[in-house]
Amino acid sequence: MNGYGKAFALMRDAAQGPWRDYTRHAFVEGLKDGTLPRAAFLHYLRQDYVFLIHFSRAWALAVVKSETHAEMLAASRTVNGLISEEMQLHIGICEAAGISQDELFATPERPENLAYTRYVLEAGYSGDLLDLLAALAPCVMGYGEIGTRLAAEATSDTYRDWINAYSSSEYQEACQAVGELLDSALTRRLGADFRTTPRWDRLCQTFRTATELEVNFWQMGLTP
């Protein structure tokens, strides 16, 4: 699977093992065949709602760290997509399951959740837009790959709404836009041969760590 840009494909290939653990996690396979217990899914969604609050803050920080209007536009569109669409999806599914928005907002944050979001925010606070985007990319593109694969391979309709959200053309376009942002931000700051610069390996390491934190997040989802 590809189409999310050059830098993403390189970073993913450099993090092959964790990437596979993330995109083929037992939680994901349970969404695919409908065997994921409902309690685990709702627990995950509640944690993910809190996760999205902090991820919206991290994408807002990407606006702060932008150096061009095009970068600000791409980052602010993601902030808007997150708050107006992705968080709405969670509110809707949870409401239908009898979990109110107040309850959702008051969800106590699990350590696996906290570790991931604060890692990403710290990458942005202490670094530049590249450090921040390297930490943000696994979440955006990973769900893009998972959504596309599950739309083709799902054998159950139990989690169809969730799968449809991440396989939708709107979401796939958002992944492509982030891929283009990553490529152009790298080229602007490091040059077209960004792979040969001293910073590249560190950026790949940040991408890998964020991918490992995604694996931990799925694992948390399996243990309500």
Ligand SMILES: Cc1ncc(C[n+]2csc(CCO)c2C)c(N)n1
């Ligand atoms: C643990 C976890 N990882 C990734 C996503 C997906 N996601 C989070 S922010 C974002 C970018 C805005 O569209 C996307 C797609 C999630 N929901 N939960």
